[in-house]
Amino acid sequence: MLKNKILCVCLVTAAIVLLAGCNKKTAIKTDIVQGKVTMDGSPLADAMVTFSPTGNEGKVGTGTTDASGQYKLQTLLGNPDAGTTSGDYIVTVSKQENVSTGKQEMSESEGKMVNVVQAKQLVPAKFTNKKSSPLKATVVEGQVNSFDFDVSK
Numbered sequence: 001m002l003k004n005k006i007l008c009v010c011l012v013t014a015a016i017v018l019l020a021g022c023n024k025k026t027a028i029k030t031d032i033v034q035g036k037v038t039m040d041g042s043p044l045a046d047a048m049v050t051f052s053p054t055g056n057e058g059k060v061g062t063g064t065t066d067a068s069g070q071y072k073l074q075t076l077l078g079n080p081d082a083g084t085t086s087g088d089y090i091v092t093v094s095k096q097e098n099v100s101t102g103k104q105e106m107s108e109s110e111g112k113m114v115n116v117v118q119a120k121q122l123v124p125a126k127f128t129n130k131k132s133s134p135l136k137a138t139v140v141e142g143q144v145n146s147f148d149f150d151v152s153k
Contacts, residue, residue: 032143032145033137037071037149043067047123049091050092050093059077061074061089083139087139091147092127092135093133094128098118
């Protein structure tokens, strides 16, 4: 009985190690991208920063700012906080908060009346859309890329 448990634990451990190794092989080559986002000079916490490639090259990278406005990008299939691929990017910044509409409705999951909330964008619209954003960045291969942005009202 004990031998079966040990064998089972060994097999599961081996499978996890193999799968972890496979994931590293599929990770794409990225370059570190980090920086700070401010709004009118003050750190902008909990904002979503998105780097969208200007052409067919590059991968979309995203990050969320911390309390001091600092962010690190991450790309799908890339390692955590490892940035994105080299190339030219349009950068967007958005931050939303839920505000009460003053209305109530019945919540099926809670079985009672709840306040209705609506998302409110806190960043000026020109920074939230890649067609209108004036924010640009060029990620250079083989180096730590730092980009600071101020989204002024």
